[in-house]
Amino acid sequence: MQKSWTLFLLVLAVVAACSPANRKNRIKYTFETANKKLNEGYYEEAVVLYTQVLDKDPEITDAYLNRGVAYYEMGKYVLALADYNEVYRQRPAYHEVLFNRAYAYMELERVQNALEDLEFLGQIYPDTALLAVVEGLVYEKQSDYPKAIECFTVAIGRDANNFDAYSNRAVMQYNLEDYPAAKVDILEALTIHQNEPYALNTLALIDAEMGELAEADSVIQLAMSMVGGQAYFINNAGYIQLKQGDIQAADSLIRLSLKYDDKNPFAYKNLGELYLEKKQVNEAVSVLQQSIALDSGLIGSYELLVDAYLSINDHVSACAVYEFRADQLERNPCE
Known part of the structure; x- marks a missing residue:
């Protein structure tokens, strides 16, 4: 999947500050501006503003929570976890923050910690x-x-x-x-x-796999128009162009997506497929290995890497790749 699932993160929109009226109003304005930036997807700006709020009053729990959400959306899961832990320290009765903490634990591959939070939440909200x-x-x-x-x-x-x-x-x-x-x-x-953009992104990919490429292209364009600079959307648009046979447009979009996010394993996978279409096998091998390094569970990259090695009659390397994921790859190049 090209990064399509959505999740619910708790965000609080109100702030209470125990400070003189003018100072409280300034803090409230900064907090509300930060919330606006967060909702619009400007996560770095939101973090700066929430930090300003906390510099003025470190007891504003809501700012820690929302900054944690911004960090999470930026992929800074350790920082998100630290903020969620601070929320729970300041407000131990606010059990809902454990939902957010479970998300952060999952991204950090701390599945057991996530399950422990969920088990506790299950006793409260069964x-x-x-x-x-x-x-x-x-x-x-x-x-x-x-x-x-x-x-x-x-x-x-x-x-x-x-x-x-x-x-x-x-x-x-x-x-x-x-x-x-x-x-x-x-x-x-x-x-x-x-018209939720991440759901539209999912729909575009489903349409693409069902062969409804014109519809897929229309849907992903709508999603991109709603969330500017979203690397996964741009990459998926490139993937759809690749399936339509427009190599030049696909190349441009996939490379653009990597400018926004150079850690996207799906973009390297798609770039590998594009290189194979252009018969540039060495380049394909390189980017597919990058894809696997970023996400060792992305089976499509292994399949393409096997194809790349077979295209140059390197059966030894193809077999080595297959044996690493033999339980999930259908075609056995070792036979």
Whole structure:
């Protein structure tokens, strides 16, 4: 999947500061400006503003929470975790922050810690859809897509209008290559939350895999128009152009996405596929190895790397790649 699942992060929009009126108003204005930047996706600017708030009053718990969300969205999970821990230290009765902390633990591959938080939350909120959604994301992180689907289905049973459950179940169906089921779920999600850009991104990828390339291109363009500079959207637009056979446009978009985020394994995978189309095998091998280094679970990169080696009759290297992921790769080049 080209980074499509969405998740719910708790954000607080109000601030209380125990300080004189003028100072309190300045803090409130800075906090509200930071929230606006956060909601618009300007995470670095939001972090700067939340930090200014905390410099003036380090007891404003909400600023730690929202700064943690901004750090999370920037991929700075250690810093996000530190802020969530501070929220919980200052306000131990605010158990909801543990949902956010579980997300951070998952990204840091601390699955057991995430499960411990979820187990605790399950005692407090045993029948909430959100708990089932987060449990599903834990299983997704472990690539246990069937179990993740079970969790998202439970969430839908608890809340028939749960956008996150439908959108994430669609991603799991996509990962299992059940594209018709994935499309049903993502369209349901978009009925609940019309034109949500990350759901549109998922829909575009599903359409692409179903061969509906013109529709996929139209949908990803809409998503990009709503969230400027989103590296994964731009890369996915390049992937769709690649499937349409427009190598030049694909090359331009994929490289542009890497300018925004040079740690995206999907972009290197797509670039590898593009190089193979251009018969530039050495370049393909290099970027596919980069993709695998960034995400060792991205099976598509292994498949392309096997193809690259076979195209130059390097059966030894192709076989070595296959044996590393033999349980997940269909074609055996070692025979």
